[in-house]
Amino acid sequence: MKTLYLITIFLLVTITLQAQNTGIITGKITMLGNQPVASASVAIIELGKRTLTDEQGYYTFDNIVDGKYTIHIQVLGAPVQNIPVVVSAGKSVTIDYEFPEENILVLQEIRINSDQKKFTNKESIYIARLPVKNLENPQVYNSVSKELIQEQMAVDLGSISKNVPGAGVPTIANQGRVTFRSRGFDTEPNARNGVAGAAFAAIDPANLERVEVIKGPSTTLFGTNIASSYGGLYNRVTKKPFNGVGGEVAYYGGSWNFNRISWDANTPLNAEKTALFRLNGATSFERSFQDLGFTKSLSIAPSFSYQITDKLSLLLDVEFGQAKGTSVVRFNPYIGSNKTQSIADMQFPYNRNFLSNDLTYSTQMMNIFAQLNYKISENWTSQTIISRARSTIDGYITALIGRSDSTIRPRIIVGNTSFIATDLQQNFIGDFNIGNHRNRVVIGLDYYNNSNSFDRVTVNTTTMNFINPSPDYSISRLEVDTLTATGSLRKENSGDDTYAVYISDVFNVTDRLLLMGSLRLDRYEYNGVYDITSGTTSGGLGTSGIQAGPYGQTALSHKSGLVYQLAEDRASIFINYMNAFFNKSGVSADGTQFKPEHANQLEFGLKGNLFDHRLVGTISYYDIRVENILRTDPDDINFSLQDGTQLSKGIEIDITANPFPGFSIVAGYAYNDSEYTKSDESVEGLRPAQSGPENMFNFWMSYKITNGNLEGLGVGFGGNAGDESYQTNTQTAKVIIPSYTMLDASIFYDRTKYRIGFKVDNLTSEKAWSVRLTPQAPARFIGSMSLKF
CATH class of the missing domain: 2.170.130.10 (TonB-dependent receptor, plug domain)
Incomplete structure (x- = not known):
């Protein structure tokens, strides 16, 4: 006991003497307006020590012997800062730094903690692939x-x-x-x-x-x-790891046996806090509001980041998900009667599924994302990205096919489908001046491989009356399995490769006037369809001139834009002209190879960020013209012509406001006028089916008490509305989807250590349908409780 006592005294004395003979360097990294910058790299050059700032922007170095040092502050895409510091034994010295830009954008995720900007922060490192606000x-x-x-x-x-x-x-x-x-x-x-x-x-x-x-x-x-x-x-x-220990566990419960548990846990993995780990995930179960149907799922999403050196960082991000459930209703009405009809008047039961709970599908998804950032110089950064996505579907997926005005026949696909996509990307990102003009440039190489596999059978089951179905009617798994022997087999592999190079430059003519120019060259190689049963790769001509065999296409696309800031970092007017393409296979009747389909957009509008971020919004007008659309050759229905056109134009408004503390508004409006301007006679001059309503509105308002005994108590109310639209729209037949207005409301109590909430979706149980005529759920109640740590 005496020996233990002496050892304890010795350790205490040693620690005390060490503390007296060394000092501490601490500080905070912020932006203009005292906004904390998390996950910024901070190092002591002379000692080779480094760390990352925490959620509040703070960093600390302990046990530093007295002397002169240099604090090295760096975030990718921003200028390096070297600050001299003198450490004295037994003392703490504070070195703070504030980046001069109000909204610094860097080439890695920097977490910005601000309750005021929780809805209004629109900045992104992904939209332009550049540090552009x-x-x-x-x-x-x-x-x-x-x-x-x-x-x-x-x-x-x-x-x-x-x-x-x-x-x-x-x-x-x-x-x-x-x-x-x-x-x-x-x-x-x-x-x-x-x-x-x-x-x-x-x-x-x-x-x-x-x-x-x-x-x-x-x-x-x-x-x-x-x-x-x-x-x-x-x-x-996706959520990225941060320098700190924390997380949240939440439970949700509600209508139709809805049960959900989600979690979010974060921790540093080393003493320097340069290696960080975060784990997100959830598991859910819910029955359908209809007579049959359910879904259950599990999602696990780990992420890891490592600041390897001051110049080199790694991010590894994984998504894994698996689910089992039954198909939602997909109804394709009978349109042979050549008439205009509404889904609301067809007497198709809103609450019936017409299948059974043993006709299930199982899915599994695995997405892997890795990004390596390297600071080449003061002006250039290298960004290497590897993304691999895999999805598989096993089991039974269904559709209900209309056979008459009162009957349907379930069509069921049985078997396995898998998709694997690999994307390799190398970007070189520069931020430099030519004279007095700032240039922000990205030069990129992109390789994409897509591989698909199908091993499934399509079967058609018994026709039944959906207006007066028999009480015990449903399609069983046994019945479907019996029919697979005579079904339509699809057993094949297919794939394609895309090689691309692109460049984009944002050029400051003045501090307020900016020009953007972007160009992309793509080479697309389609590898054909390999039929596993016959052992052959298909080619030649298929229906409507479609060529299923291998082929290659080269396409060029561009983007240009101009921005003038009426008030710097407060309001700007903009105009853009952008191009896009999609590859199309096949030849016309005269043997002419089809070209990629192209679309051009002209858009202009106004963006604002006013009253210290309390009002952020965009209003724009756009005009999109699609060309080279395939349409059936009127002289030979076995081929296609590539001269179809489509027009889409409209207005969009997006507003987020925080007029006073605790009160937030998110609102939007979209008007879209779409039309086939040169197409088959059956749709010429009409709005494309499944293009959605012409007018759509959305809004959400919430208020949270910010101080006092009821601090954290809040309420929210919002809704969405849309005009009528079409599932089918031809000169001879139309299936109308009615207009809708769906309202939601919530109440919550949000404190530092916990959160309690209650939400009602679709308060009035408005009947609404998607473009696949899937009925939307009536009033849905959800309660939640989360614990924060």
């Missing part, structure tokens, strides 16, 4: 932050998209995959951290930092392989 960017984009996602208790991408002008009622595919509208075109959320991250399955939002929606043709920087469309693309930005 929103007001300097001639392209329009929307951003939905994790704070807004949390406040609205949004537990799926469809709920998140309610905050995007023009997104419409989300379309859920039979395996959980989701599609939205953007400027009259289908758009899927298949970009992840700015590169390909396709997921042909449900995507859980547990690991989302925000969702960015880039508007208009965007293939110049993003290519055609991440489900970008002429209307734009959805980019999922």
Whole structure:
């Protein structure tokens, strides 16, 4: 006991003497306005020690012997700062630094903590692939932050998209995959951290930092392989590790046996806090509001970052998800009667599924994202990205095919489908002056490989009356399995490769006048369809002149824009002219090879960031013209002509406001006028089916008490509305989707250590349908409780 006592005294004395003989360096890294900068690299050059700032921008170095040193502060894409410091034994010295720009944009995720900017911060490192602010960017984009996602208790991408002008009622595919509208075109959320991250399955939002929606043709920087469309693309930005220990565990429960647990845990892995780890995930179960149907899922999303040296950093980010469920209703009405009809008048039961709970599908998704950033010099940074996405679907996916005005026949696909995509990207990003003119340049190389595999059978089951079905009617798994022997077999592999080079430059004519120019060259190689049964790769001509065999196409796309800041960092006017393309295979009747389909967009508008970030918004007018669309050759229905055209034009408004502390408004409006201007006679001059409503509105208002005994108590109210639209729109047949107005409300109590919330979606149980005529859920109640640590 005496020996233990002596050892303890010795250790205490040693620690005390060490503390007296060494000093401490501490400080805080901020932006203009005292905004903390997290995950900034801070080093002592002479000692080779380094660390990262924490969530509040603070850093600390302990046990530094007295002497003269240099504090080295660096974030990728921003100027390096070297600050001299003198350390005295037994004392603490503070070295703070404030970056001179109000909204510093860097080439890695920098977390900015500000309750005031939780909804209004629109800055992004992904939109232009450059350190360009929103007001300097001639392209329009929307951003939905994790704070807004949390406040609205949004537990799926469809709920998140309610905050995007023009997104419409989300379309859920039979395996959980989701599609939205953007400027009259289908758009899927298949970009992840700015590169390909396709997921042909449900995507859980547990690991989302925000969702960015880039508007208009965007293939110049993003290519055609991440489900970008002429209307734009959805980019999922994932949560990154931070320098600190913390996290959250949440439980959600609600209507139709909805149960969900989500988690978010973060910790440094070494004493220097340069290696960081974060784990997000969730598991959910919910029954359908209809008579049959369910979904259950598991998502795990680890991420790791490592500041290897002052100049070199690594980010590794993984998404894994698996789910099991039954197909949602997908109804294709009978249109042979050549008439105009509304889904609301067809007497198709809103609450019936017509299938069974043993006709299930299983999906598995694995997305891997790795990014290596290296500071080449004061003006140039190298960014190397590897992204690999894999999705598999097993089981039964269904559609209900109309056979008459009162009957349907379920069509069921049975088997396995898999998709694997690999994206390799190398970017060189520069920020330098030519004379007095600033240039921000990205030069990139991009290789994309896509591989698809199909081993499945399509079967048609028994025709039944959906207006007066038998009480015990449903399609069983046994019945479907019996029919597979006579079904239509698809057993094949296919794939393609894309090689691209691009360059983009943002040139400051003056401090307020900026020009953007971008150019992309793509070489697309389609490898054909390999039929596993016959052992052959198909080629030649198929129906309508489509060539299924190997072929190659080269395409050039461009983007240009001009921005003038009426008030620097407060308001700007912009104009852009952008081009996009999609590869098309086949030849016309005279043997002419088809060219890539092209679209050009002209857009102009106004962006604002006013009253110290309390009012942020965009208003724009766009005109998109699509050319080289394939249409059936009127002289030979076995071939196609490539002279079709389509027009899409409209107005979009996106406003986020924080007029006084605690009160926030998110609102949007989208008007879209789409028309086939040269096409088949059946649709000439008409609005394309499934392009969504002409007018759509969205809004969300919330108020949270910011001080006093009830601090953290808040309420929210919002809604979405849209005009009637079409599932089918031809000269002889129309299927109308009625207009809708769906309202949501919530109440919550948000404290430092916990959060309690209650939400009602679709308060009035408004009946609404997606473009696949999937009925939307009536009033849905969700309660939640989360613990923070």
